[in-house]
Amino acid sequence: MSTQRIAKLNHYFDNQISLCGQRNQTLLADDRTDEATFEKIKANVYDIFRTILSVAVETGKDDSEAVKRFFLLKAEQIPSSWEAAYQKAKRHDNAVDMRIEQIKLDTIKEIRETFTKIWEGEV
Amino acid sequence: MTETEAIRLFKCLSDKSRLQILKSLAIEDMYVERLAERLGITAPTVSFHLKKLTDAGAVTSYKSQYYMMYSLKREIFETSILEILQEKSDEAEVQAQRDAEYRKKVIDTFFEYGKLKAIPAQKKKKRIVLEELVRSFEFDRIYSEREVNLIIADFHDDFCAIRRAMVDERLLDRSESGYWRVGMGQRN
Numbered sequence: 001m002s003t004q005r006i007a008k009l010n011h012y013f014d015n016q017i018s019l020c021g022q023r024n025q026t027l028l029a030d031d032r033t034d035e036a037t038f039e040k041i042k043a044n045v046y047d048i049f050r051t052i053l054s055v056a057v058e059t060g061k062d063d064s065e066a067v068k069r070f071f072l073l074k075a076e077q078i079p080s081s082w083e084a085a086y087q088k089a090k091r092h093d094n095a096v097d098m099r100i101e102q103i104k105l106d107t108i109k110e111i112r113e114t115f116t117k118i119w120e121g122e123v
Numbered sequence: 124m125t126e127t128e129a130i131r132l133f134k135c136l137s138d139k140s141r142l143q144i145l146k147s148l149a150i151e152d153m154y155v156e157r158l159a160e161r162l163g164i165t166a167p168t169v170s171f172h173l174k175k176l177t178d179a180g181a182v183t184s185y186k187s188q189y190y191m192m193y194s195l196k197r198e199i200f201e202t203s204i205l206e207i208l209q210e211k212s213d214e215a216e217v218q219a220q221r222d223a224e225y226r227k228k229v230i231d232t233f234f235e236y237g238k239l240k241a242i243p244a245q246k247k248k249k250r251i252v253l254e255e256l257v258r259s260f261e262f263d264r265i266y267s268e269r270e271v272n273l274i275i276a277d278f279h280d281d282f283c284a285i286r287r288a289m290v291d292e293r294l295l296d297r298s299e300s301g302y303w304r305v306g307m308g309q310r311n
Binding site: 033102 | 137173174
């Protein structure tokens with residue numbers, strides 16, 4: 001059961017990273033370099049959490065709950081600095097930094113929701 | 124516009140989305156959501172680009188009722204690229220120092236004990252050598268060809284070639300009355 005869910009999650013991460021790469025190339029070809037960079041930022045977030053998942057699986061062994069706990073804990077801990085950076089940028093009315101941090105926060109939100117759905121067997 | 128400001132502006136303009144935003148603002152002042160709708164990008168992304176454009180001095184904003192309106196800073200775009208290129212470089216002093224060092228190196232290579240060892244083949248080096256030689260000529264004075272030859276002969280035997288080169292390089296000019304150093308009243 002766990003193996004299937006992990007495979008699904010890995011497939012999700014691989015797919016998202018691949019899509020980001022495609023969009024990055026399209027945007028670069030269209031001379032929209034900053035928006036292309038946004039896609040790279042998203043891909044980096046997916047990549048980080050693909051690694052977190054593999055660490056969670058390794059440390060949690062066959063304990064499905066332990067894997068979930070580890071993954072969701074990291075999915076709370078890691079973005080806390082992004083949230084702080086976003087709030088700081090907002091205080092300084094810095095739309096450039098706000099956008100970058102928002103992209104990371106939106107991506108992790110989506111990862112958390114997808115993880116929960118797959119792990120709870122909803123998809 | 125300083126060199127740093129020009130670089131920031133050009134970097135900022137080299138993005139299609141930002142160019143589209145500027146094109147829209149060239150028509151009329153707009154707020155973020157209007158631009159987002161018009162250009163098919165999200166409002167936060169429009170804000171991101173507007174911040175960059177504002178920092179680059181291309182766009183300015185003002186409050187109008189509930190909206191923050193953005194407008195094109197037209198005076199920036201009325202500046203010609205040639206005007207930007209003609210601005211004194213931030214690096215001017217460093218460049219001048221590099222030029223002076225290069226000049227000294229060329230002079231040290233081609234002159235020995237006040238004599239010209241050889242006429243450089245490379246145009247840039249030849250010009251430096253000729254500029255050094257022309258320093259022996261006074262401004263505001265007409266020299267006969269013989270006088271010119273004698274002055275140059277102090278440095279090198281091929282005074283004819285050097286005299287002609289000085290005229291070609293517009294360091295000396297001539298008429299029926301003789302030769303004179305070009306740039307009268309300039310720094311020696």
